[in-house]
Amino acid sequence: MIMTNVGSVPGKKIVEHFGIVQGSTVRAKHFGRDMMAGLKNLVGGELKGYTELLQESRQEAMDRMSEQARLMGANAVVNIRFATSSVAQGAAELFAYGTAVRVE
Amino acid sequence: MQEVILGNLDLFLFLLFVVIGYSCGTIAEKRHYKSIINREKELIKLMLVNAEGRFADGAVHESFLVSGSMVVSNDYFKRLLAILRNFFGGRVKAYESLIDRARREAILRMKEEAKSKGAHMIVNLRLETSTIGRSANKKNSVGSIEALAYGTAVVMNRP
Numbered sequence: 001m002i003m004t005n006v007g008s009v010p011g012k013k014i015v016e017h018f019g020i021v022q023g024s025t026v027r028a029k030h031f032g033r034d035m036m037a038g039l040k041n042l043v044g045g046e047l048k049g050y051t052e053l054l055q056e057s058r059q060e061a062m063d064r065m066s067e068q069a070r071l072m073g074a075n076a077v078v079n080i081r082f083a084t085s086s087v088a089q090g091a092a093e094l095f096a097y098g099t100a101v102r103v104e
Numbered sequence: 105m106q107e108v109i110l111g112n113l114d115l116f117l118f119l120l121f122v123v124i125g126y127s128c129g130t131i132a133e134k135r136h137y138k139s140i141i142n143r144e145k146e147l148i149k150l151m152l153v154n155a156e157g158r159f160a161d162g163a164v165h166e167s168f169l170v171s172g173s174m175v176v177s178n179d180y181f182k183r184l185l186a187i188l189r190n191f192f193g194g195r196v197k198a199y200e201s202l203i204d205r206a207r208r209e210a211i212l213r214m215k216e217e218a219k220s221k222g223a224h225m226i227v228n229l230r231l232e233t234s235t236i237g238r239s240a241n242k243k244n245s246v247g248s249i250e251a252l253a254y255g256t257a258v259v260m261n262r263p
Contacts, residue, residue: 003169004256006156006228011164042121043128044179044202045136046209047248050236051175054250058171080169082252084234092236 001066002076002103009076009103018072018100023064027057028091054094058082061096074100121180129179133201140208147215151225157258165261170226171254172213175236176206206251207231214253223257230254 002009029049040047062080069077080098087093109116178186182198189196210231218226232252 002167004167004228005169005230005254006167006256010157010159010167010227010256010258011162041177041248042125042180043132044125044177044182045129045132047175047177050248050250051173054173054175054236058173080254081230082171082232082254084232084236084250084252086234086236092234 001069003062003066003080003098004076004078005080005098007079009078009101012076012103014076014078014101014103016074016102018069018074018102020097021065021068021072021074021077021100022095022097023061023066023068024093024095025057025060025064026087026091026093027053028088029053054084054092057092057094058096061094065096065098069098069100072100074102076101076103122184125180125182129181132179133205136205136209140205140212143212143216144208147212147219150215150219150223152211152215152229152255153225153227154229154255155227157225157227159258163261164258166259167256168221168223169254170214170218170221170223170257171252172210172215172217173250173252174206174209174213175248175250176202176209177248178202203233203249203251206249207233207253210251210253214255218255218257221257222259224260224262226255226257228256 004010008014036049066077077098078101080096083095085093178198185198186196215226234250236248236250
């Protein structure tokens with residue numbers, strides 16, 4: 001599955017459009033990570049646990065999106081956009097959407 | 105002396121937090137800026153544009169999505185400064201440097217990923233920031249900030 005966030009796949013020609021595909025996941029971190037983040041809030045700096053968590057969940061959202069695209073018969077997703085929102089305390093929603101297409 | 109400390113335990117704890125936050129936060133920020141500047145120099149050759157590129161036929165070998173992100177949090181001292189700033193208004197420098205760091209680090213991580221996969225340039229860069237964490241939904245407070253950078257890495261057909 002080719003993924004790009006430009007309107008086309010550079011170097012390839014789009015032959016068919018299938019419309020929008022999307023994937024999302026809501027994740028919360030576990031207690032240990034939350035404690036560490038609380039400590040980190042004191043001294044500042046990167047919250048590695050959160051970075052990893054968000055990356056994992058973004059990958060998950062992308063996987064769901066590409067699975068949807070695959071079921072439509074597409075072999076590429078173009079114009080991908082990401083969005084993050086916090087839905088509840090300590091939980092974040094990761095959302096990915098794009099257009100499923102078939103390229104030559 | 106002991107009685108004074110025990111009597112004003114919350115005040116002493118507060119001062120301790122401020123001192124710890126200030127010293128650790130300042131050292132960490134300086135170190136981080138140093139590494140950011142060094143790595144930016146290393147990766148300057150990898151072209152990065154935020155427009156959709158147009159390529160001639162047959163010029164592109166492969167293209168794929170790359171992304172980088174960082175979640176960063178402010179220290180106790182700077183948060184205190186920001187609260188004071190909320191009172192008087194004006195530039196909140198404490199948060200300016202925080203977001204700047206997170207964003208540059210996210211771009212660097214994206215570039216590193218692109219470079220390790222052999223890309224020659226990145227087109228259509230998009231940047232996004234969001235607040236997450238425990239205090240994300242509270243008013244007037246910035247908890248931790250996530251900066252995300254993503255774009256399409258392009259491998260050219262070069263001789």
